[in-house]
Amino acid sequence: MSVMDHTRPYVASLTREPFLFYEMRTTARLLSEGADEKEAIAADNLFQYPTEKSVIRMAKACVQRLYAMGDNDLVKAIAAQPVEVAKQICLYALMMQNRLVWEFMVTVIGEKYRLKDQSFGKIDLNAYFMRLQEQDDTVASWSDKTITKQKQVLAKILVETEYLDDVRADHLNPVYLHPILENAIRSHGELMVLPAFNCFS
Numbered sequence: 001m002s003v004m005d006h007t008r009p010y011v012a013s014l015t016r017e018p019f020l021f022y023e024m025r026t027t028a029r030l031l032s033e034g035a036d037e038k039e040a041i042a043a044d045n046l047f048q049y050p051t052e053k054s055v056i057r058m059a060k061a062c063v064q065r066l067y068a069m070g071d072n073d074l075v076k077a078i079a080a081q082p083v084e085v086a087k088q089i090c091l092y093a094l095m096m097q098n099r100l101v102w103e104f105m106v107t108v109i110g111e112k113y114r115l116k117d118q119s120f121g122k123i124d125l126n127a128y129f130m131r132l133q134e135q136d137d138t139v140a141s142w143s144d145k146t147i148t149k150q151k152q153v154l155a156k157i158l159v160e161t162e163y164l165d166d167v168r169a170d171h172l173n174p175v176y177l178h179p180i181l182e183n184a185i186r187s188h189g190e191l192m193v194l195p196a197f198n199c200f201s
Helices: 022-031 037-042 052-068 072-080 083-097 100-113 122-135 144-162 177-186 191-197
Strands: none
Touching: 022 037, 022 052, 022 072, 022 083, 037 052, 052 083, 052 177, 072 083, 072 177, 083 100, 083 144, 083 177, 083 191, 100 122, 100 177, 100 191, 177 191
16 A cells, blocks of 8 residues: 655656656556566567667656555556556556646646636646745756646646646546546545545545
8 A cells, every 4th residue: 555755855757757658558567467677677678669778767667656556456457447547547656656746636636626617727737836836945946948848748647637638728627536546545545636536425
């Protein structure tokens, strides 16, 4: 079982390691078939990337995310469940591994659903990063270029997981939390994350 560590530093790794659904699914399949962490990372050009270095970096990122969930059943679900279920669990894995994504999904997206406010736009991303820059020295030190890229990646993640129809969309779609993930979240006691998935029951 894994619990999100809210004291961990904010990292800008999203710019290099975005949602990575295909890579996450591939890595999850290897781990589900019994490969260990080292074997998964060293698998022969796992993602058909041009350089071995980039393959290893992405494989490490995927393994970290999968392990961050602390739940083998969820790793197996990413490997075997239909795409929309697997993508939702990949989002949860990314949230568990990346404090920036966790807080964005809980404090911005979850709060929108809680208030039944479906509006969404650049203003929401801008406000989130402005708040972080005021509160945290690490984020305050990031360049404008890094922050712009982070916003772009977050918006793309919302599109990939069907929260938004496209990056120019001005409203959030109602999302449905798949039971396999909901049960895992509840059993881990991570109830504060449920609103990020439009779940309030």
